[in-house]
Amino acid sequence: MKNIAVIGAGTMGNGIAHTFAQCGYNVNLIDISQAAIDRGMATISKNLDRMVAKEKISEADKAETLGNITTYTSLKDGVSNIDLVVEAATENLDLKLKIFKDLDELCPANAILATNTSSISITQIAAVTSRPEKVIGMHFMNPVPIMKLVEIIRGYNTTDEVTNTIMEMSRNLKKIPTEVNDYPGFVANRILMPMLNESIETLYNGVAGVQEIDTVMKLGMAHPMGPLQLADFIGLDVCLSILNVMYDGFKNPKYAPCPLLVNMVAAGKLGVKSGEGFYDYSESRKAEKVAKMFA
Numbered sequence: 001m002k003n004i005a006v007i008g009a010g011t012m013g014n015g016i017a018h019t020f021a022q023c024g025y026n027v028n029l030i031d032i033s034q035a036a037i038d039r040g041m042a043t044i045s046k047n048l049d050r051m052v053a054k055e056k057i058s059e060a061d062k063a064e065t066l067g068n069i070t071t072y073t074s075l076k077d078g079v080s081n082i083d084l085v086v087e088a089a090t091e092n093l094d095l096k097l098k099i100f101k102d103l104d105e106l107c108p109a110n111a112i113l114a115t116n117t118s119s120i121s122i123t124q125i126a127a128v129t130s131r132p133e134k135v136i137g138m139h140f141m142n143p144v145p146i147m148k149l150v151e152i153i154r155g156y157n158t159t160d161e162v163t164n165t166i167m168e169m170s171r172n173l174k175k176i177p178t179e180v181n182d183y184p185g186f187v188a189n190r191i192l193m194p195m196l197n198e199s200i201e202t203l204y205n206g207v208a209g210v211q212e213i214d215t216v217m218k219l220g221m222a223h224p225m226g227p228l229q230l231a232d233f234i235g236l237d238v239c240l241s242i243l244n245v246m247y248d249g250f251k252n253p254k255y256a257p258c259p260l261l262v263n264m265v266a267a268g269k270l271g272v273k274s275g276e277g278f279y280d281y282s283e284s285r286k287a288e289k290v291a292k293m294f295a
């Protein structure tokens with residue numbers, strides 16, 4: 001397995017492309033938006049610069065990594081000759097079903113089709129293809145080049161052989177894969193999202209301010225980042241989509257998204273990526289804020 005296609009050049013897609021390319025894989029990075037590709041490639045370059053500055057990699061490693069990535073705006077051109085697809089497009093069920101229908105038609109018959117979805121059913125995605133045994137969840141964490149975990153989600157029909165191949169490949173990426181079953185939110189988000197939602201509810205109820213809530217969880221629970229800051233970093237639209245998938249999937253009101261989260265997404269306040277969420281990331285302060293998140 002040498003040739004990888006990554007669908008979506010956003011927050012996760014550019015990190016996934018970066019990680020595969022740095023480990024020597026040929027990566028086709030595909031997005032419907034040229035602007036998203038340009039932003040994604042600029043982010044990869046900036047993140048590699050940071051690694052060079054820290055002497056984790058050399059300038060030659062940076063050039064080789066960038067050289068391993070080819071970009072496409074056409075799905076057809078980008079997947080004709082690949083062994084594995086990792087889909088990291090927007091978290092939307094209808095969009096993912098359409099992409100997987102197309103991938104099934106366009107990819108070589110033996111290619112494995114993985115999705116980085118945070119919560120959508122792998123089994124449901126697999127069902128629109130003619131190869132459900134080769135569809136699997138490969139859930140990377142954000143920021144991908146830094147975070148060790150990959151949650152590997154077996155759909156109802158995913159075979160042992162495909163699961164083992166993806167577990168092994170994740171180890172080749174110097175990640176630690178963990179296998180889980182296919183239920184809404186899997187493990188990571190089933191536990192994380194109710195905590196983020198409760199933090200937003202705490203703010204909505206006027207119990208404390210943004211800084212106070214984050215300070216309590218950072219200093220009191222030794223979390224590296226406060227929950228509201230983490231929600232901004234993940235993307236408030238992504239958090240809302242995941243909560244809705246769990247709410248619909250379990251039919252349990254404990255997953256109902258807080259009205260404040262719903263309102264903020266409707267108002268376009270999506271967190272770091274839109275410049276404003278619970279915190280302000282306006283251009284002049286964005287780099288400084290993001291740097292602090294990683295500090």
Ligand SMILES: NC(=O)c1ccc[n+]([C@@H]2O[C@H](COP(=O)([O-])OP(=O)(O)OC[C@H]3O[C@@H](n4cnc5c(N)ncnc54)[C@H](O)[C@@H]3O)[C@@H](O)[C@H]2O)c1
Binds near residue numbers: 008012088099
């Ligand atoms: N943000 C996180 O922290 C995080 C963590 C783990 C998993 N995920 C999952 O990763 C996926 C991507 O999330 P993100 O945060 O990177 O989103 P994002 O909004 O940053 O990027 C999504 C990208 O997909 C592109 N896209 C949309 N439709 C497309 C299509 N038909 N073909 C190709 N590209 C298309 C968009 O142009 C955009 O660049 C989602 O499924 C999300 O649930 C996100």
